[in-house]
Amino acid sequence: SILAGTSWDDGWLALINNGDQVWPLTAADGSTWTRGPKPLPVPTSADKTTPYAADVIDLNGTLYAVGVATGGFGPAAATWNSTDGISWLSVMPQSFGKDSSIMAIEATGDGAIGAGTGGVWSYSAAMNWRPSPGAAGGYDYSGYTWAGPMFQDVATFHGRLFAVAQ
Numbered sequence: 001s002i003l004a005g006t007s008w009d010d011g012w013l014a015l016i017n018n019g020d021q022v023w024p025l026t027a028a029d030g031s032t033w034t035r036g037p038k039p040l041p042v043p044t045s046a047d048k049t050t051p052y053a054a055d056v057i058d059l060n061g062t063l064y065a066v067g068v069a070t071g072g073f074g075p076a077a078a079t080w081n082s083t084d085g086i087s088w089l090s091v092m093p094q095s096f097g098k099d100s101s102i103m104a105i106e107a108t109g110d111g112a113i114g115a116g117t118g119g120v121w122s123y124s125a126a127m128n129w130r131p132s133p134g135a136a137g138g139y140d141y142s143g144y145t146w147a148g149p150m151f152q153d154v155a156t157f158h159g160r161l162f163a164v165a166q
Helices: none
Strands: 004-010 011-018 021-027 050-059 061-068 076-082 089-091 102-107 112-116 119-124 128-130 138-140 145-147 151-156 160-165
Touching: 004 050, 004 061, 011 050, 021 050, 050 076, 050 102, 050 112, 061 112, 089 102, 102 151, 112 151
Parallel strands: none
Antiparallel strands: 004 011, 011 021, 050 061, 061 076, 076 089, 102 112, 112 119, 119 128, 138 145, 151 160
């Protein structure tokens, strides 16, 4: 199934789920698709085994995908980047914390905003990912439930940021 997709300078990109792997598909013309030679790498957290990509954007010629990695105990936010849509690098910033996911990403003028369980993060090439104050939650281990906002999507409109939470 298709998890996320975007258009970019070299054509089109789709990220698909195939079992417990995420594969990139690219198309220069939007109709002839080619699957990449290998899936997106499993995020580097040692106990995570299954990646899931939720959203992808083109930001100044680099593709950024966001999602979650599962396995072990609790989820972990995951991000990937690629300059060609075929070869991907997994990046697991410490700023996401544990038991989080990042389910949406939106390009801003000089960076991006990401949101999910665990809060809202801003991204810039100079500073990498950093949490936005006041938008975090936490995992309640006594009841094994999430306590706090569960952001599902982000968007910019007329210079303002909107985040949709559940």
